[in-house]
Amino acid sequence: LPCKRYKRTSYIGRFKWHDYIEASIWMAFLAFATGYLWYLSLTRTSVSGNTAVYQSQSAFVFLLSVIFLKEKVTLLKVGSVVLCISGVVLVALFHGSKEKNGSKAGHNDVITPSVVGYVLCAGAMFSNVLYAIYYKKKAAHPDDPVPIANAVRVLGIVGLVTLLCYWPFLLILDGTKFETFELPTGNNLKLAILDVLLDCVYNVFLVISMSVSSPLFATVGLLLVLPSAVPTDYIVHEGYTLPPPAFGGVGLITLGFIGFCVAEYLAQRKDAATRLAALERSASINGEDGEPLLSSSRSDW
16 A cells, blocks of 8 residues: 555565565465364363463473574563463363363263374474464564554465465365365354454464564463463353362463563663664764764664
8 A cells, every 4th residue: 555654655664575475375384284283183182281282382482582583581581481381281280171081071072192192282383383483583573664564464465375275185185085074054154154253363463463572472472361261161161160270370371471571571671772872872973973963764763
């Protein structure tokens, strides 16, 4: 769209269209791998084991962020991540869900935990970690003047790539009898539509949060799904509540997130002070040379 402020007809920040398309192709693959591997792992892992493995992704995001995104390591960040992971383990071990013989009450599917199942779950988790790191590295920039618009742009291209490139797998899986393809009908169709809409909203906010903050902040924030599930369980499952140890895990997750928010605030304040000091030095030098005291470009500010 025309953008008079930047005097260009299609300003899209630091990247060009081909950069976004290239990044979206790999992101679509990682997103597809994450979802498919996770679904395959569900019937091969216990609920507690699956939760513990998959939600440990924040630790791996932290590690890769330090390596590839130059994330600054502080004691507060490390402590916050440790608190969150400890909380996830407590909730996973003491979730107290109404299950019999590994299957949820009311369902006939028997869950048989296996090494293959946990390998699939770990693969899904690591694919999701790579998705977050790759997006921040290749399709997001801290000086992007329109980060939300470009985040939605990337997600739209990811969806388009998925639609155009991955539908043949449905025919391959059906033809090889690995999975039988069936069009949803009735109540299943309604649930599928609802699932698509909710998944779309989830991905939009996830990509935007990674764009304006960091993958680590976003993945730590995702752990709040466990505390927020407490009132949902109480309503949906007729008064069901978590056992006391699991509530302790919820408290650890909440404390970890608060600690990480404080760490991000302190880091941003320190970075702002550093930039301001650099601008003041630059203004002082330019003033002595007879040049304008301060640059008016957005990137300098």
